[in-house]
Amino acid sequence: MFIVLLRFGANRAAAxxxxxxxxxxxxxxxxxxxxxxxxxxxxxxGGAILAHGLSRDALDDRLRQDPFVAEGVVEAEIIAITPGRADPRLAFLAG
Structure with missing residues (x-):
């Protein structure tokens, strides 16, 4: 699972x-x-995304397809998480 932070970059005005x-x-x-x-x-x-069900490489590929990333509107920071515990409503994430 990944948290993706999309922080505004140099081309923010083009958003x-x-x-x-x-x-x-x-x-x-x-x-x-x-x-x-x-x-x-x-x-x-900027923005943030919680993503799951894909590899880091696949996420990198997907991020390159975001027009905001491709055009320098945002810069992506990816944080990988290995879930250990979760509220029962989110148990599918810890599996």
Whole structure:
């Protein structure tokens, strides 16, 4: 499982031009069950994604397809987590 931090980069001002593509990219990740959660970093610092069910290499490939990453709007930081314990509602993540 991974936490992906998408912090605004040097090309932040171009975000509106690539927002539609970024949202479609997020929608695809959610529809495929790879992205469990996505949202904004506060205050206005970028975004974050909780991803699972793929390798680090596959995640890197997927991130390169995000228009925000490709165009330098954000820079991705990936944090790998090996779940050990979880609330019963999230037990599927610890398996």
């Amino acid at each position: 509106p031009r690539f927002m539609e593509g970024h949202r479609a990219w997020l929608d695809q990740g959610h529809a495929e069950g790879i992205f469990l959660l996505s949202g904004s970093l506060q205050p206005a610092a």
